[in-house]
Every structure is written in C-alpha cells, then in structure tokens.
Amino acid sequence: METPLQALTRLKNGSRPVIGCMPLYPPLELLHSLGMTPFVLWGLAEVVPHVNDADRHIQSYACSVARRLTQFVISEWEELLDGLLFYNAGDTLRNLPEILREGVVTNGGMLHPHFSFHLPMTSPEQADASDYLKKEFERLINNLEDFYGVKFSEERFADSVGLYDRMRELCRQLENAVSRGRLPFADFCRVLTNANFMEVNKQIALLEAVLSRLPEKPLSGDDSARVLVSGILPPPTEICDIMDQAGLIVAGNDIAFMHRSYARTPDTWDDVLDFYVRFYREHFPCTTLLYSSDSRLEAVVRRVLENSARGFVFVGEKFCEYEYFELPSLEKNLKDQGVPVLSLEISMDDNIGAETFRTRLEAFRELIEK
Amino acid sequence: MEINEKTQAGRNLTELLTNAYMGMHSRAANDAFVVWGAIIVPAEIFQGFDNVVFCLPESHAALCAAKGVGADQCLRAESLGYSMDLCSYARIDIGCMADNGATSPTMGLPKPHLLVSDTNNCSLLTKWFDVHHRELNIPHFILDVPFCYGPQQEKDREYILTQFKDLIKMVEDLSGETFNPDKFHEAAIYTAAAVSDWKRFMACAAHRPSGITVFDSFVQMAPFLVARGTKEFADHYKILADETEENVRQGIFPVPNEKYRLMWDNIAPWHQLRKMSNRLAEMGANIVAAPYTSCIGSVEGSFDLVQYDESLDPLWYMARVQNHSVCPMGMDLRLKAMKPVIEQLGIDGVVFASNRSCKVFSIMQMDEERRVKEEFGIPAVMIDVDHADVRKFSQENVYVRLEALLESIDAQRARATV
Ligand code: SF4
Ligand code: SF4
Numbered sequence A: 001m002e003t004p005l006q007a008l009t010r011l012k013n014g015s016r017p018v019i020g021c022m023p024l025y026p027p028l029e030l031l032h033s034l035g036m037t038p039f040v041l042w043g044l045a046e047v048v049p050h051v052n053d054a055d056r057h058i059q060s061y062a063c064s065v066a067r068r069l070t071q072f073v074i075s076e077w078e079e080l081l082d083g084l085l086f087y088n089a090g091d092t093l094r095n096l097p098e099i100l101r102e103g104v105v106t107n108g109g110m111l112h113p114h115f116s117f118h119l120p121m122t123s124p125e126q127a128d129a130s131d132y133l134k135k136e137f138e139r140l141i142n143n144l145e146d147f148y149g150v151k152f153s154e155e156r157f158a159d160s161v162g163l164y165d166r167m168r169e170l171c172r173q174l175e176n177a178v179s180r181g182r183l184p185f186a187d188f189c190r191v192l193t194n195a196n197f198m199e200v201n202k203q204i205a206l207l208e209a210v211l212s213r214l215p216e217k218p219l220s221g222d223d224s225a226r227v228l229v230s231g232i233l234p235p236p237t238e239i240c241d242i243m244d245q246a247g248l249i250v251a252g253n254d255i256a257f258m259h260r261s262y263a264r265t266p267d268t269w270d271d272v273l274d275f276y277v278r279f280y281r282e283h284f285p286c287t288t289l290l291y292s293s294d295s296r297l298e299a300v301v302r303r304v305l306e307n308s309a310r311g312f313v314f315v316g317e318k319f320c321e322y323e324y325f326e327l328p329s330l331e332k333n334l335k336d337q338g339v340p341v342l343s344l345e346i347s348m349d350d351n352i353g354a355e356t357f358r359t360r361l362e363a364f365r366e367l368i369e370k
Numbered sequence B: 001m002e003i004n005e006k007t008q009a010g011r012n013l014t015e016l017l018t019n020a021y022m023g024m025h026s027r028a029a030n031d032a033f034v035v036w037g038a039i040i041v042p043a044e045i046f047q048g049f050d051n052v053v054f055c056l057p058e059s060h061a062a063l064c065a066a067k068g069v070g071a072d073q074c075l076r077a078e079s080l081g082y083s084m085d086l087c088s089y090a091r092i093d094i095g096c097m098a099d100n101g102a103t104s105p106t107m108g109l110p111k112p113h114l115l116v117s118d119t120n121n122c123s124l125l126t127k128w129f130d131v132h133h134r135e136l137n138i139p140h141f142i143l144d145v146p147f148c149y150g151p152q153q154e155k156d157r158e159y160i161l162t163q164f165k166d167l168i169k170m171v172e173d174l175s176g177e178t179f180n181p182d183k184f185h186e187a188a189i190y191t192a193a194a195v196s197d198w199k200r201f202m203a204c205a206a207h208r209p210s211g212i213t214v215f216d217s218f219v220q221m222a223p224f225l226v227a228r229g230t231k232e233f234a235d236h237y238k239i240l241a242d243e244t245e246e247n248v249r250q251g252i253f254p255v256p257n258e259k260y261r262l263m264w265d266n267i268a269p270w271h272q273l274r275k276m277s278n279r280l281a282e283m284g285a286n287i288v289a290a291p292y293t294s295c296i297g298s299v300e301g302s303f304d305l306v307q308y309d310e311s312l313d314p315l316w317y318m319a320r321v322q323n324h325s326v327c328p329m330g331m332d333l334r335l336k337a338m339k340p341v342i343e344q345l346g347i348d349g350v351v352f353a354s355n356r357s358c359k360v361f362s363i364m365q366m367d368e369e370r371r372v373k374e375e376f377g378i379p380a381v382m383i384d385v386d387h388a389d390v391r392k393f394s395q396e397n398v399y400v401r402l403e404a405l406l407e408s409i410d411a412q413r414a415r416a417t418v
Helices: A004-013 A028-033 A064-080 A091-106 A130-148 A154-179 A185-195 A200-212 A237-245 A272-281 A290-306 A321-336 A355-369 B008-029 B057-066 B070-079 B088-098 B124-136 B154-175 B181-206 B214-220 B222-226 B231-250 B270-282 B314-320 B331-345 B365-376 B395-417
Strands: A018-021 A037-040 A083-087 A114-117 A226-231 A249-255 A311-317 A341-346 B033-037 B052-055 B114-118 B140-143 B260-265 B285-289 B349-355 B380-385
Touching: A004 A018, A004 A037, A004 A064, A004 A185, A018 A028, A018 A064, A028 A037, A028 A130, A028 A154, A028 A272, A064 A091, A083 A091, A091 A114, A091 B331, A091 B365, A114 A130, A130 A272, A130 B154, A154 A185, A154 A200, A154 A249, A154 A272, A185 A200, A185 A237, A226 A290, A237 A355, A249 A290, A290 A321, A290 B124, A290 B140, A311 A321, A311 A355, A321 A341, A321 B124, A341 A355, B008 B052, B008 B214, B008 B222, B008 B231, B033 B154, B057 B070, B057 B088, B057 B222, B057 B270, B070 B088, B070 B270, B088 B124, B114 B124, B114 B154, B124 B140, B140 B154, B154 B314, B181 B214, B181 B222, B181 B231, B181 B285, B181 B314, B181 B331, B214 B222, B214 B270, B214 B285, B222 B231, B260 B331, B260 B395, B270 B285, B270 B395, B285 B331, B331 B365, B349 B365, B349 B395, B365 B380, B380 B395
Parallel strands: A018 A037, A018 A083, A083 A114, A226 A249, A226 A311, A311 A341, B033 B052, B033 B114, B114 B140, B260 B285, B260 B349, B349 B380
Antiparallel strands: none
16 A cells, blocks of 8 residues: 555645645535545644654644644655645634745745635524625635636536545444454554545545455354543554553544544535535534534443444543543543543653553553443 | 722722622622623623623633632632643632532622523633533523634624624523613723723833833723723722722832833733732832733724724624734734834733633744734743643743743843943
8 A cells, every 4th residue: 555655645646736724623615526636634643753843933832733734744745736726624723824924935935825715603593694604614625716717617516525435334234244243443544644645536445445355254153341532642652552452442433533524514505605514513413613513522431332332442642622622521421321431542652651551551442342 | 809908999809809799799699691601702792781790711610710719619620521621711610619618708700590601712712611501401602703814804804793782682582681781881891991091001001111011901801801891890990990090190110120121922821920029129120011902992913992883883883892802813913903002112022821721722823923023023932831720830940931031131232232
C-alpha cells in the first residue's frame, strides 16, 4: 500500500487542485464536485515526524491535531497543497488561518488561497439558522468558482454525494467486520488513515478490496471483551496493536476521525444548500458540534448498548477541551449502565512508550470479563 | 480582589461589588429569574426585565482566584474528573458549584434558571455551561458569534441580531415577564456613559509617569461584569475617571519612578495582582495597558471608543461590539488595535502572557510576539501564566523573563543613544 506521503504526492501531480481541509467535518462532496480533491488535515502522525517548524508558531499546549497540521502546512504547502478550507470547528482551529500564513511566509513560501464558512452552533431550541448556513455556502461556492474558474453543477454534486455515501457505507461495513472479529482494529485504523489521503474513488477501491479479502469467520472464537473506543483520532498504531493482542474486540467506535465522520449523511435533500443544512443538523453528535450536545451522551451510550460492548475506552487527545469537558458526564452515564470506562490520554510530548498502556488495557480486559 | 481602599473609586468599587453580589442572592431568594451568562452577552438585555438577575460565572471565578481560593476550587473540579488542562475559570466554577459556594467569597452565585453562553470569546465556554445544563437540567441558549479576520460583516451582525431577539423571547417565555424596551434603552445609555468614562480613565496612562497601572484597570473592570447597564455602574466610572484625572493633575502616580512602560497581552493574572505590581514597581516598571481592558467600548481591530448613537437600535450597537474582546478576532486585527496604543502610550516592551488555560487568547501570540518586534521595533517577551490557577504559575521563571525584557529595553535605549 502507498504511504500517505506517496498518495498525497500522486494527488498533487494529478489534474485536480488539492484542498487541505481543517478538521473535523468539511464539505468534501462539494469540493469534489467542483473538480477538486479534498482531504482532511488530520491523521498526520506518519506524514509529520516532527513539529519543529510548528513549534515556532504554536504553543506546545495545543492539541497534536493542530500542531501536526501546522507543521504539515508550513513544510509541505508548496509541494502538496493548492488551497485550504476552514470552518469554526474549534477555538484552536479558528486561530489557525493567520498562523499558517505566517508559518508559510516566514518559511519562504507564498501566501495560500484559503476559503472558509461559519457553521451555526445555535441549539435546536433556538431560532432556525438554516438560512444563514445556506448563505454561507452560496458565498463559499461563489468564492471557489471564482478562484479556480470552475462552475458548480447540482448533477455533479449529486454524483459526488453518491461517491462519498458509498465510501461511508464501506467504512461502516468495515467497522462491522471489526466488531465481528473478522478484522483487527489496528488494521482497520491503518486502512482508514491511508484512505484519508486518497481521492474518493481510490478510497472506495481500497475499502472494497479490504472487505473482499476478509475471512468469513472471526479470527478468534472469543469475543467476550467487547469495547467501544472513543476519541478524536484513532489510537496510535502501537496501542491498537496492544488492544488486539490483549483480546479486546472493538465492538464499535465513537472516534471523530472514524464513526462520527462516516455514520450518517442525509437520505434526501433538495439541493446543495439543503444538503449541508441536513448534513450538519443530522450529523452524528460530536463534542465539537455544540448544538448536538443534548443528543450526544445518549447517542454514545446507545451505541455501547446496541453493540453489546462491555467496556468503554476513551482515548483522550491531550489538550482537547471539547472532549474533556464532556468526559465526566459520559463516564457517569456509562457507569450508570454498568459499563466500565478506561481513560487513556495521548500526548505527543510525553515520552511514555505504548507499552505503558499494555498493563492498563490487559487489566481492563480482565475487569470487563468478570 | 486587591482593591485600593485609599481611593474613593476603590471604596466605591467595594461597595458596588458587595451590593451587586448581595443583590443577586437576595433577589434570587425572592424568586427572581436567574440567568448565568458569558461576559460579552449583552447584560443590558436583562435590565429590560424587572425580575431577572444576570450573573457571570467568569467574573465570579476571577474573584475567587484573586481572593486566593481558586486553586482549591480547581482541585475540587479535578477530583470530579475534570482535566487540569481545562480553563481554570471553568474548573473554579465547577468546583464552586460542587461545594455549593461554601469556599466562595460571595457564597457562590444563585442557582440559575437559564444559561446563556457566547461563542465569541471561546466555544469552550459553551462546553463548560453544558456541564451545568446537564447537571441542573435547565435550558442553555448558545449565542453564536462568527469570528472576525477582518471587519465584522453585515451578514454576521444580522445573524447576531436575530439571536438577540430570540434570546429576549426565550427569557420572556421562561420568566413569564414581558421585556421592557425603555428600560433596556436606559441600560444601554448607562453603559455608553460608563464606557466613555472608562476610556477617560484608561487615557490617564498617556501621562508620563502613567496615571494608572494595568492592575488598576484589571480590578476596576469588575463593574462591567457584575453591574453593567445600571446607574450605580455609570456613576462608578465617573468617580473613577474624575479621581484618576485629578490625581494626574496633582502629580499622584502609582509608579512615580517609572522607567519602563509595558503592555500586557492576556487576561489578568488574578492571583498575582498585588505581588506583580509591587515587584514591577520596585524595578521601575509599569504595565500601563492591556488589550484585555483597552478593548472595552471598541470594535474589532481598534481600541478607540465606539460612539453610542441613541437614535439607533441598541441591539444593533450590541451586535456591532460582539467581536471587540480580543479573543473573537484574528491576529492582524489584534495587532492593528495594539499599534496606535503602543505608539501613543510610548510602550517600551510587550509582555505576552502565554496562558495555557485560555488557549484562544494565547494561540497566536508566538507570531504576534515576532511581529511586534519586527513591525513595531520594540522588545517583547513570552511568559507562562495561568490566569486563575496559581499552581501553574512559576514566579521565578516569570521574573527572570521580565528582567530580561527590561534589559532588552535598556540595550535598545543604549543603542539609540550611540
Ligand atoms: S477538536 Fe480537539 S483535537 Fe480536534 S483540533 Fe480541536 S482541540 Fe484539537
Ligand atoms: S478559555 Fe479563555 S475565553 Fe474561554 S472561558 Fe476560559 S478564560 Fe474565558
């Protein structure tokens, strides 16, 4: 399989402009339908081995997502990207556009074109903000059309939606295969991380190929230690491997990079503007989608119960306050349902090897099997 | 809070704050409808209701930190599972709720019926208020303010205005009271007067030596948070501005031997006010300005006073100033606002207080520091501070850095005289 860097280089050498999108849930279908190749700037651990340049622009108490994407944009901008897309996904992210510009320019690069929109965060009980979002998307489409000299078409958009729907459906099937013990969690995470750096047709081909090679039967007969894994990013590969080795079956995940991204898309929609109103409104609840807060805890607990998970593993992204504000309530709700919680914290600066987590994961397995 | 009781404004402030917090509790005890809001939520709206009390957990958390109880309240929140990396205001507030205000200098805040967060300063405040929303099972109104990289746009102002109207309706529905636009207008006029006097007070920094320290302005901003839109509040700032101007006329200065005039970039270090101002004064240094307090009464990208036009809808004015408070604006705007203040006040150096508890304010400062040095030609330094959690403050590291800044200023002056 290609490394992410090889995949990105190939994308950049193609005919379509490559648009780096700030996490978490950018309008990928729209960019694709306009003839661009979007990818989300996360899951960059392998691509970004250090953050030395980013450390001159962003403090070490920012999350690894922000630090790595800053490093990536500063060091790879000229080689791999044609544009950037932002939205108000989080406070650190909203501070980044000018930081990235400063980083690129002080590194001797050229200013980059960037596009943005504001996603309304008002709660469902408040006045409907759909019109505002529609206007934001009209403006975004106009800006992209003007800059890249392209023309939006509803037909092409529908085609792109179809492709992304297919890709997300395949992700759900793979998650299901992990849940049934037919695919190690570590492999699943690797596949999805690699897929993140591909054009959607390639993503589909990769996911279909992986699915077609899966064994019919579970790899092991023992699925007593079923857990739901939650967090922003998939756990680092070494930790995924340890989870698999410890016999933990990932019955499902609530990871922003994974399930929260591919869980849902609108079934029906009138046009592109309506699509994105529904896309964000009906999105799987996320700690960063402030308006989804009321439905989030219930949705997570439901997933745990529906997937017969006996434990919950929270893989915390150090300094991600969105996740950490919610954790105590989530833990309480899960414990009320008799579901034990293991909370791990991943920091890019701590020198703790993955092995430190082995004892805790093994002990957790014993706990949930009792 | 380190209030200077020797001054009339200091004594008045103590009285105003005492009355404000006691008033909140007593009105709540008499069945008032209690709203907890974020600092930039227009408090004047709630003055348009007779029986609605508006409380600010952020301001209360700052008070707790200044009174030395913040760290214990943070610890309590951490014992409930809240990460030490979360904003210390939030941890103080959550800790304080958990002990029912027992450790608070004001017995906490009365229990709310409605939460109103505002994403302008940070959307984490929404996550923080969600904690109470879940625990207390009360409604949570999210005021959503788009971030500004350039001047606030009409479409965003309209969006904010719609939300203000929606908020008024929600308070009417929940409190059973009808909004009184006349009382609201009156509150807006009090605020406009107070803001104008605040700018008069802040302008006393222009004198050499400065008529104020930034620590005075940190302490004296409290009424904006607990009494905005009231007559007492407007009266207070008149007293403050008059007295400070008179002191300047009479040659009374907080740092008479002022050798270094500095700017502070971040929230106040609430637990260090007295100590830091004394230590700096011993070194002949005075922090005379901070975007945190200069921004009051302005719009994004400027610290100039926005004149209040009584013929316009006050809601429009309040929507217009939603991005003023530093955090809701980008780096270019922050520096644009700083530049004239640095020039007019003759700032010798800037202290960037990198505050891991307030990432929105801080993540941007590394480039700001570089640009201040390059574009404004003055030294700057970065120190580590947590605005409300004293456990994350290393006194010695901070003073070593501050001394280095003063040395850089000396070196620059020496070069200039060669
Ligand atoms: S949501 Fe959390 S992990 Fe993601 S960028 Fe924001 S702070 Fe970082
Ligand atoms: S993170 Fe900063 S802006 Fe947000 S509540 Fe805390 S101190 Fe205020």
